[in-house]
Amino acid sequence: MINLVDGPTLEIQPGDRVALTANPSFDAASFEIWNSLVHGATIFILTAHLADTDAVAAFFREKRIQKAFLPTAVFHRLFGDANVAASLNATLRMINIGGEKLSTTVAKTFLRHAPDVRL
Numbered sequence: 571m572i573n574l575v576d577g578p579t580l581e582i583q584p585g586d587r588v589a590l591t592a593n594p595s596f597d598a599a600s601f602e603i604w605n606s607l608v609h610g611a612t613i614f615i616l617t618a619h620l621a622d623t624d625a626v627a628a629f630f631r632e633k634r635i636q637k638a639f640l641p642t643a644v645f646h647r648l649f650g651d652a653n654v655a656a657s658l659n660a661t662l663r664m665i666n667i668g669g670e671k672l673s674t675t676v677a678k679t680f681l682r683h684a685p686d687v688r689l
Contacts (some may be wrong), residue, residue, distance in 0.1 A: 659686055662684065
C-alpha cells in the first residue's frame with residue numbers, strides 16, 4: 571500500500587478534488603481512496619453509471635473534479651466529444667487512464683480541446 575500511495579501516478583496534493591469512479595469492490599478503488607486520504611484530498615463519489623456520459627460529465631463539472639482515474643473505454647466514450655473536453659478544461663488537471671489500449675485519435679482530440687489537462 572505504501573508504494574501505491576507514494577507513487578507519482580495522480581500526484582495528489584492537499585486540497586485536490588478527486589473523483590472516485592471505481593466500484594468499491596474493484597481494486598482501483600483502493601488506489602483512488604487511499605491516495606486521496608493520505609495526501610489530504612477530497613474524494614467525490616460518482617453515483618451515476620459510468621456508461622451515462624452526460625451524468626459523468628455533469629458530475630465532473632459540478633464537483634469541479636481536478637484528478638481522476640478512468641477506464642480507457644469510459645475515456646473514449648466521454649471524451650470522444652470535444653465539447654466535453656473543452657467544458658472540463660477549466661478545472662480538470664490530470665486523468666489517469668488504464669485497462670485497454672488508448673485511442674490516439676481520442677487522446678489527440680481531448681488534448682486539443684483540454685490542453686491544460688495531463689494524461
